[in-house]
Amino acid sequence: MQYKHQKHLPLGHPPRDNFFGFLTGHILTLRQHRLDFMMESMIKYGDFVEMKLLNKKTFILTDPNAVGWVLKYNANTYPKNTPGYKKVSKVIGNGVFTEVGDSWKEIRKVLQPFFNPKKFDFYNQTVNKVAQHTILKIRNSNVNELNISHFATEYTLQVLGKIFFSENLGDEVMKIYEHLSILIEITENQLTEFIPLPFGASKKRRKDFKYSLSILDNLIMNLINDARKKEFDSNNLIHSLVKACPEKDDQFFLDQVKTLAFAGHETSANIISWCFYFLGNEPGQLDILKNELDKFSDKKWIDNEDIHSLYKLDHFINEVMRMRPPAWSFGRLCIQKDIIHGTDVIPGTLITISPYLMHHNPRLWKNPNQFNPERFQTDDIHPFAFIPFGAGQRVCIGDRLARLEIKLILANFIKQIDFTVTNYKDIEMEPLIALRPSKEILIDLKFK
Ligand code: HEM
Numbered sequence: 001m002q003y004k005h006q007k008h009l010p011l012g013h014p015p016r017d018n019f020f021g022f023l024t025g026h027i028l029t030l031r032q033h034r035l036d037f038m039m040e041s042m043i044k045y046g047d048f049v050e051m052k053l054l055n056k057k058t059f060i061l062t063d064p065n066a067v068g069w070v071l072k073y074n075a076n077t078y079p080k081n082t083p084g085y086k087k088v089s090k091v092i093g094n095g096v097f098t099e100v101g102d103s104w105k106e107i108r109k110v111l112q113p114f115f116n117p118k119k120f121d122f123y124n125q126t127v128n129k130v131a132q133h134t135i136l137k138i139r140n141s142n143v144n145e146l147n148i149s150h151f152a153t154e155y156t157l158q159v160l161g162k163i164f165f166s167e168n169l170g171d172e173v174m175k176i177y178e179h180l181s182i183l184i185e186i187t188e189n190q191l192t193e194f195i196p197l198p199f200g201a202s203k204k205r206r207k208d209f210k211y212s213l214s215i216l217d218n219l220i221m222n223l224i225n226d227a228r229k230k231e232f233d234s235n236n237l238i239h240s241l242v243k244a245c246p247e248k249d250d251q252f253f254l255d256q257v258k259t260l261a262f263a264g265h266e267t268s269a270n271i272i273s274w275c276f277y278f279l280g281n282e283p284g285q286l287d288i289l290k291n292e293l294d295k296f297s298d299k300k301w302i303d304n305e306d307i308h309s310l311y312k313l314d315h316f317i318n319e320v321m322r323m324r325p326p327a328w329s330f331g332r333l334c335i336q337k338d339i340i341h342g343t344d345v346i347p348g349t350l351i352t353i354s355p356y357l358m359h360h361n362p363r364l365w366k367n368p369n370q371f372n373p374e375r376f377q378t379d380d381i382h383p384f385a386f387i388p389f390g391a392g393q394r395v396c397i398g399d400r401l402a403r404l405e406i407k408l409i410l411a412n413f414i415k416q417i418d419f420t421v422t423n424y425k426d427i428e429m430e431p432l433i434a435l436r437p438s439k440e441i442l443i444d445l446k447f448k
Contacts, residue, residue: 008342009063012045016052025052035328035356035431042357048341051352058331058350059340062357064364064384066340070332070351071384072392078332078351080104080394085331087190088262088433091183091213093251095259096397107256108397110244114237115397122235123163123401124304130159131408132301135416139447146419149440152272152409153177156265159405164237164260165227172219176261179216183209184266188432220257221250260398266434267326268402273441274324275317275410280421280443282371286414288312293415302411304404310411315373317406321388323371325355328435330390355387356435418446 014037015021017028029037030051038060041049047063061067070078079100089098096107113119134155138146157173186209227238234240237260241253279286292312296302307313334349345351360368364385365375389396396402413419421443428438 007063009046009048009066011059011341011343012041012049014041014045014049014051023054025054027053035429038329038352038354038357039360042361047361047363048343053350056348056350058352059343059345060352060354060357061340062354062361063341064358064382067353067358067387068384068391069340070353071387071390071394074338075392075394077336077338078334080331081333081335082331082350087187091180091187092258092262093255095255097259097263110241111256111397114240115401117400119235120400123404126162127159127401127405127408128301128303130155130162131405131412134158134409135412138417138445142447144445145422146443146445147440148276148443149269149273149437152269153265155272155409156268156405157261159268159401160261160264161223163235163401164257165223166233166236172223176216176219177265179212179219180262180265182212183216184262184433186212216258217254220261221254224250224253224257263396264398264401266436268405270324270326270434270436271317271321271402271406272409273437274320275406276421276441276443277424277427277437278316278320278323278371280424280441285316285371285373289316289410289414293411296415302408302415304408307404307407307411310407312373313407313411315376317403317410318376318386319371319373322359322365322386324429324435325359325388326434326436327388327390327396328356328431329354353387355390356431358385358387361385419443 014026016026017024020028026037030053041051041060042062047061048066049060049062051058051060061070080098081100085098089095092098094103096104096111099107134151138151154173154177157177161173186205189205224238227236228242230236230239232239232243237257238253241248241256245252279289289312292310293302295309296306299306302310330353332351332353334345334351335347337347338345358364362368364382384391389399389402421441423439423442426439427441430436430438
């Protein structure tokens with residue numbers, strides 16, 4: 001099969017690093033200004049750009065047809081065996097997020113039913129309850145200031161705990177969060193490091209990594225063992241996994257749960273945080289959403305049924321995901337000779353796909369840097385131009401769940417609590433594994 005797009009784009013070659021570029025390629029510049037440099041290269045050198053990471057070549061694709069080719073139509077030529085995914089699997093093990101080939105297919109098949117619309121009645125009720133419980137907790141606490149980043153993390157982990165284990169995770173949530181964050185931070189540093197750390201520092205980091213990994217594994221293994229002791233419940237992920245794969249060992253179950261905790265909490269929590277950032281930074285947006293919620297003024301809680309008619313909220317969240325896609329860049333590895341835009345792609349070439357670049361590509365979006373939820377009123381968006389959840393066979397398994405939890409918490413928060421975002425002017429983007437706000441987002445609360 002060949003990529004048959006009528007346009008043959010020329011390959012852009014941004015300048016290499018100063019001084020050592022013949023050895024390092026672009027890696028030093030990428031380390032210093034990863035997002036800005038990638039953006040500048042797309043604007044200046046087009047939608048098909050080559051960069052070098054030491055002796056490895058990567059093509060950065062921002063043409064939606066080529067992205068569709070790699071992620072969907074010729075996905076088997078471009079699996080996830082990249083150095084980045086290999087590093088991530090050191091934290092989360094061999095789960096559905098990082099596996100490739102037949103073992104990925106097997107796990108995805110087992111997990112897929114858990115994310116199907118049929119399950120949604122159970123999900124809906126559960127997420128309704130967790131959202132209400134979370135809002136009530138804030139109202140009862142009588143605090144004047146709220147750290148949205150903590151709030152969002154706790155909420156998304158509670159949703160996962162309740163959905164997958166039918167458990168209120170209580171204080172364990174923050175312990176899981178603490179150790180997962182340490183592991184992610186160490187992994188992030190390793191991914192972007194070029195000059196190795198001095199021996200003492202790297203030894204300490206290896207020790208910290210091992211320690212946090214063993215605590216995290218223990219916490220999650222305890223949850224799994226507790227779940228196993230309970231009577232069978234088809235809504236319990238562990239029960240369903242054990243039933244579907246009776247031959248698998250503890251490590252398998254541990255890896256699947258860690259994977260879902262990793263892939264499912266920070267992404268959704270970041271979007272919730274960015275939503276509050278844009279509510280502060282974009283005058284008028286909060287009023288638009290409040291006005292839309294007025295139609296439910298006789299109800300105390302907005303539930304999963306109500307959110308279908310909240311179009312403005314939907315467009316607002318889409319625009320936040322366009323501007324700040326948490327999974328802002330990911331990779332694929334070419335394993336079979338291919339041709340893209342008339343250029344040979346040889347096995348071993350890395351392909352970089354960046355939802356952030358796609359979403360800010362001026363050849364795909366009018367005024368891409370302007371926050372404008374109304375752009376989502378039209379259906380006229382290329383299927384691979386807006387890809388916050390990826391695309392093709394490896395598309396996010398939790399996209400519906402994420403949209404549900406984000407909408408429910410925002411709608412109920414805005415309805416029930418008066419607030420002002422206090423520090424949005426200090427917030428920048430931090431492009432690590434996820435695209436995070438550079439600081440925790442804070443709001444002042446006034447209860448209605
Ligand atoms: C706003 C929230 C979320 C965003 C933006 C997001 C984004 C993504 C993206 C872009 C991918 C594809 C990565 C690639 O192709 O290399 C992905 C995959 C995945 N996501 Fe999400 N995600 C979100 C929420 C969730 C949730 C709530 C869960 C589960 C509880 C989840 C579980 C997964 C899993 C398991 C995969 C791997 C699927 C596979 O490879 O078969 N995600 N996500």
